[in-house]
Structures are given as C-alpha cells and as structure tokens.
Amino acid sequence: MSKLLRKPNKAEQELTVIHNVTTENSSLEYVEFKVVDLTPGAKYAEELDEKEVCIVAVTGRINVTDQEQTFRNLGTRESVFEQKPTDSVYISNNRSFEIEGVSKARVAICYSPSENQLPTKLIKASDIGIEHRGVQNNKRLVHNILPDSDPSANSLLVVEVFTESGNWSSYPPHKHDQDNLPYESFLEETYYHEMNPKQGFVFQRVYTDDRSIDETMTVEHGDVVIVPAGYHPVGVPDGYVSYYLNVMAGPKRTWKFHNDPDHEWILKSRQ
Numbered sequence: 001m002s003k004l005l006r007k008p009n010k011a012e013q014e015l016t017v018i019h020n021v022t023t024e025n026s027s028l029e030y031v032e033f034k035v036v037d038l039t040p041g042a043k044y045a046e047e048l049d050e051k052e053v054c055i056v057a058v059t060g061r062i063n064v065t066d067q068e069q070t071f072r073n074l075g076t077r078e079s080v081f082e083q084k085p086t087d088s089v090y091i092s093n094n095r096s097f098e099i100e101g102v103s104k105a106r107v108a109i110c111y112s113p114s115e116n117q118l119p120t121k122l123i124k125a126s127d128i129g130i131e132h133r134g135v136q137n138n139k140r141l142v143h144n145i146l147p148d149s150d151p152s153a154n155s156l157l158v159v160e161v162f163t164e165s166g167n168w169s170s171y172p173p174h175k176h177d178q179d180n181l182p183y184e185s186f187l188e189e190t191y192y193h194e195m196n197p198k199q200g201f202v203f204q205r206v207y208t209d210d211r212s213i214d215e216t217m218t219v220e221h222g223d224v225v226i227v228p229a230g231y232h233p234v235g236v237p238d239g240y241v242s243y244y245l246n247v248m249a250g251p252k253r254t255w256k257f258h259n260d261p262d263h264e265w266i267l268k269s270r271q
C-alpha cells in the first residue's frame with residue numbers, strides 16, 4: 001500500500017471527516033489537509049494554534065465564522081466540474097473557526113504553520129484569478145485561490161486545477177523540494193482529486209532525482225496524494241476530466257519550481 005495515497009472515508013453522518021492529513025500521520029511538516037462533508041445545519045469547529053487555514057467551499061453552500069466576522073452562504077457550485085471558481089475564507093493563527101452546512105457541502109480545510117497574525121479574508125469566487133495553461137496535450141485550467149502573488153497568508157498556497165481528458169498536468173514533471181531561491185523553493189504539497197465521470201481515474205507519479213521516492217499511483221475520485229518531495233506529474237486518460245485542489249507550504253511562501261531536465265525538452269519543443 002502506498003504511503004502517499006489516501007482513500008476517502010465514506011460520508012455516513014451529519015459531519016464526516018473524509019480526509020485528515022496531519023504532520024503526525026504523514027511525513028509532511030508544513031502542510032495539513034482535511035476534507036469535511038456537512039449536511040445542512042451540521043457544524044465543524046476548531047481552535048487554531050500556530051496554524052493558518054484556508055477554508056474552501058468545494059461544493060455546496062456553507063457559513064464560516066472566525067467568531068468576529070461571519071460569512072454566509074459561501075459556495076457557488078454543486079459539482080467542481082461546473083468549472084467555475086468558488087468562495088474561500090483565509091483565517092490566521094490563534095483564532096477559532098466554525099463551518100456550518102447550509103446545503104449538503106464538501107469543504108476543504110488547508111493548513112500550514114503561522115505565527116504572524118493576519119486579518120481574516122473572504123476570498124470571493126469573483127476575485128479568483130483564472131489561468132489557462134499549456135498547449136497540445138498539456139492543457140489545464142487553473143483557479144488561483146491563494147497564490148504567492150497574494151500576500152494575505154503567511155505560508156499557505158492554494159490552487160485548483162482542471163485537466164482536460166487525455167491531457168497531462170504538473171507536466172513536464174516539476175518539483176519544488178530545495179530551499180534554493182531564486183532557482184527553486186521548498187514546498188510540500190497535497191493533491192485532493194476528483195474525476196468526471198466519477199468512475200474515472202488518473203495516474204500520478206511522485207519521484208525524486210535519486211529515486212528514493214518513486215511511486216506511480218492509480219488515483220480515484222476523492223483520493224488524496226501526498227507530495228513530500230519530488231516531481232509529481234498527473235496523466236488523465238481519454239474520456240475523463242480531472243480536478244485537483246493543491247495545498248502547498250514551506251519555509252518561504254514562493255512557488256519556484258524546477259522542471260525535470262530529462263523531460264524539459266517537451267516544453268521547449270511546443271513553444
């Protein structure tokens with residue numbers, strides 16, 4: 001069984017923790033990640049110590065409060081495959097938060113270490129930067145929820161990526177596992193995957209230069225892949241569309257990746 005692939009729990013209660021990746025149960029030091037399902041009226045609450053969070057209304061509608069401000073009726077879609085941006089809330093360390101389901105909702109809670117308290121921020125769907133990346137069989141649509149160009153967080157980076165049927169993303173393979181700016185930044189990463197239709201699958205390989213990590217995983221709807229280090233390309237079979245939500249964090253809040261030199265030629269040949 002892969003150490004990097006996590007299967008979802010079944011939503012059987014009013015509040016179900018579908019995924020819970022922590023620094024205790026994984027090899028990660030900077031990124032923690034939860035997926036929570038809520039029925040209408042169900043609540044999930046937490047006290048944040050030295051952590052900041054970005055709460056993403058993946059599907060359905062939710063209310064979010066940090067006990068000072070309350071944001072109501074967040075969320076814009078029933079399925080991620082409507083391919084429109086959704087609402088999120090950033091909350092800094094040493095605060096508490098509560099999420100309430102307004103409709104049946106799936107919520108991603110993205111965590112990273114934080115010491116410097118920053119203002120809570122509503123990240124409205126309408127404010128999210130949309131990017132079309134890639135050509136030929138490398139086409140994807142990116143929603144930049146919390147990119148490094150937005151100074152609202154101390155270490156968290158959050159992005160949604162849709163990869164078209166028969167295409168590749170995070171490709172040519174790139175990594176960000178060395179704290180060596182301006183050439184490369186050290187960022188751990190998690191991938192929360194969905195597929196359309198649901199019976200679909202994608203392949204994700206996670207590998208380092210020395211192959212001390214080298215795993216190729218069959219990833220299904222609702223799975224999480226953990227990327228402690230290394231290159232992490234995703235291949236999507238014909239007939240299926242891929243969605244993933246990435247959380248990244250590390251010592252410096254800069255996304256500076258390094259392409260695998262063996263495969264970088266692909267990028268150059270398509271310019």
Ligand SMILES: O=C(O)C[C@@H](O)[C@H](O)C(=O)CO
Nearest residue numbers: 133140159161169170171246
């Ligand atoms: O552009 C893409 O294909 C998405 C990836 O960059 C993804 O967000 C990632 O790998 C971040 O390191």
